[in-house]
Amino acid sequence: METAPPETAPPETALARAYATIRTGILDGRFRPGDRLREEHLAETAGVSRTPVREALRRLATEGLVELTPGLGAFVSSWSVADLEAIFAVRALAEAAVAEQAARHLTAADIDALEALAERMEDLAARRPAGFLDRITGLNHEFHTRIAAACGNDRLAGLLTQTVDLILVHRTFRRYHDRQLVRSMAHHRELVDAFRARDADWAGAVMRAHVHAARHALVADLSLSPPAEPKAP
Numbered sequence: 298m299e300t301a302p303p304e305t306a307p308p309e310t311a312l313a314r315a316y317a318t319i320r321t322g323i324l325d326g327r328f329r330p331g332d333r334l335r336e337e338h339l340a341e342t343a344g345v346s347r348t349p350v351r352e353a354l355r356r357l358a359t360e361g362l363v364e365l366t367p368g369l370g371a372f373v374s375s376w377s378v379a380d381l382e383a384i385f386a387v388r389a390l391a392e393a394a395v396a397e398q399a400a401r402h403l404t405a406a407d408i409d410a411l412e413a414l415a416e417r418m419e420d421l422a423a424r425r426p427a428g429f430l431d432r433i434t435g436l437n438h439e440f441h442t443r444i445a446a447a448c449g450n451d452r453l454a455g456l457l458t459q460t461v462d463l464i465l466v467h468r469t470f471r472r473y474h475d476r477q478l479v480r481s482m483a484h485h486r487e488l489v490d491a492f493r494a495r496d497a498d499w500a501g502a503v504m505r506a507h508v509h510a511a512r513h514a515l516v517a518d519l520s521l522s523p524p525a526e527p528k529a530p
Contacts, residue, residue: 311345315353318343323362323373326471330375330519334363378516385512389505391457392441396488396504397497398448407447408492414440415485422482430470437470440485469511472518480510 319339322328334354336347343350354371357363364372376384403411418436421429445454473481484507491500 311343311349312352315339315343315345315349316356319350319353319357320362323357324471328373330373332373334371334373336371376519378519381512381516381519385508385515388457389508389512391453392508393501393505395445395448395450395453395457396491397501398450398453399444400492400495400497400500402449403444403447403492407443408489411440411443411485411492412489414443415482415489418485419482422478434470437485444488469514472514477510477514481507484510 319328319334322342328334336350336354339350339353340347354363354365358365358371362374364374366372414436418433418440421433421436445457448454470478470481484503487503488500488507491503
C-alpha cells in the first residue's frame with residue numbers, strides 16, 4: 298500500500314483535517330468503541346502525514362474520545378453498559394431540571410425559535426436528504442443549547458454541558474431506527490408545547506423520557522456490537 302505524501306497545507310490545516318477525519322469516523326460509527334486507530338491508515342484517509350495524525354489523536358484523547366496505551370497505540374474509547382447507565386442517569390436529572398427551569402424563563406421569542414428548530418428537524422427526518430442525520434444532530438444541539446441558556450442557572454447549565462458533550466450523545470441519532478427517530482422528533486414538539494403552557498412538570502417529564510430513549514438506543518447498540526480488536530501489539 299502506498300503511503301500518503303506529506304501534506305502541502307499549513308500544519309494547522311493538516312491538523313484540523315486529521316482531527317475532523319478521525320472524530321467524524323468515531324461519531325458516525327466507522328470506528329467502533331475499542332477499535333485500534335492505526336496512524337498510517339488515518340494519514341492516508343485524511344491525506345496528511347502521520348505527524349498531524351499523532352497530534353489529533355492526542356487532542357481527541359484529552360476529550361475522552363480516544364485512549365492512548367503506551368506500547369500498543371491508540372484505541373477508540375469504549376464504555377460498558379454500566380458506564381452508559383451512569384452517564385445517562387446524570388444526564389436525565391440535569392436535562393429534566395434544566396427543562397423545568399426553562400419553562401419558567403423562556404420568552405415567547407425563545408419558544409418560537411425552538412419550534413422552528415423542531416420543524417426543521419421533522420422536515421429533515423421526513424425527507425431524508427443526503428447527510429440528514431448530521432444536520433439533525435446539529436439542529437438538536439442548538440435546540441438543547443437554547444433550552445440550557447434560558448434556564449436561568451449557569452451552574453446547572455454548566456453541569457449539563459459537561460454531561461452531554463460526549464461521543465455517546467453525538468452518536469444517538471445514528472443509532473436510532475425509524476420509529477425511534479420519529480419518537481425523538483415528537484419529544485421536541487411536545488417540549489415546545491410544554492414550554493408554551495409554562496408547565497415545568499410536563500417539560501421535565503418529557504425531557505426525562507427523551508433522554509432515557511437515547512440511553513436505551515445506545516445500550517442496545519453497545520450490546521449488539523461485535524467484539525473490538527484485542528489490544529495487542
